[in-house]
Amino acid sequence: MTSAVRSFGLSLPDYPWEAMAPYLARAAEHPGGAVNLSIGTPVDHTPPLVQEALQKAADAPGYPTVHGTPALRAAIAEWFGRRRGVPGVDPQHVMPTVGSKELVAWLPFLLGLKPGDVVVRPTVAYPTYDIGATFAGAEQIAADDLNELDDATRQRVRLVWVNSPANPTGSVRDAASLKRIVDQARALGAVVASDECYAELGWGEWDVQRGGQPVPSILDPRVSEGSHEGLLAVYSLSKQSNLAGYRAAFVAGDPELMANLVNSRKHAGMIVPYPVQEAMRVALGDDAHVQAQKDLYRGRRERIVPALEAFGLTIHESQAGLYLWCTAGEATWDTVGRLAEIGIVVGPGVFYGDAGNGFIRVALTAADERIDSAVERLTIGA
16 A cells, blocks of 8 residues: 655745855854854844843733834834834734844735736845745736836736845835836835835935935835835834844835735734834834944944955945845855955845845944954955
8 A cells, every 4th residue: 555645834935044154154264253144133232122021021911012102103103104104004004023134035925916916026126025926926027127028028017126225235225216216116006115224224325424315215115106006115223223032023005915914914913022122112213222233333344444455345325224235256155255264254146036146245244353353254255
């Protein structure tokens, strides 16, 4: 007698970071240990006022709300006006999420996309955009402008992901660029979801503390023309407030889409814990810790950029965010290997799409001592 073996689960690609194991091992052999600049995990302390808010809300015996407490939603709406140039956001049209990655992964499914529908994501992009399309059975296509697609494909576009500031490249779309893609998507009846998690970390012309202009949101009136129809803005407190361990993020935008998202997530029990909601509320109301953290990252960036360039790397884009998008004019894995030899681990550009070949991503999320060690090693190895 034979028995059939049934297969369960989605057929997903292997998690790409597993390929880094030999490079991590090689870097660890360095006498000073490895300097891991490959992943954007915050290493600095969570602000004390946020920790205190979490502790004060720890007695939470009842179920929290999916939609978020009225106080949290009001804080999010006020934050959009104060920090993102988006006045008049209705607290009814915002919702906390369990970090931003889960929303990125599940949004196509929650929007009702199906086989035959198309999800467009940036040419060089965070891989979870593609995974989200896979979960929904939709087709994923890389493009930075919808006019790059043929007519038949454009008619099947249902969701367009914008990532500005971008991971991994650090590129920033100005208001005119955002409006162009919004206009294109609206003409097709497609939703534009904008992943804006690095918006507070602008550099150069986008560094408001140095006289630059703020990174615009998809909900900015210059972009949206005063209507949030078909638009969703996604934001996370992981980077600006060191809350990656809290899984603290939110989404805001189109009233109809938001109502459907809230309802779907109620059925699925996708809820941010009440203590985390309180921590988010307090974090969103305090700009001082955001400024202090940005200053730390600015200092790390200013020290490591000259060292990377001395090592022979050219930095592209990198106008905002926590990463430097670099190339040595050779295959990605050759650069990864050379850096591992001096004990430095970086992110391979090939993890972010075919257009990332030849590039590496260098994260600023390491303690000052580790950044300084990397600077020394790069300078000696130059």
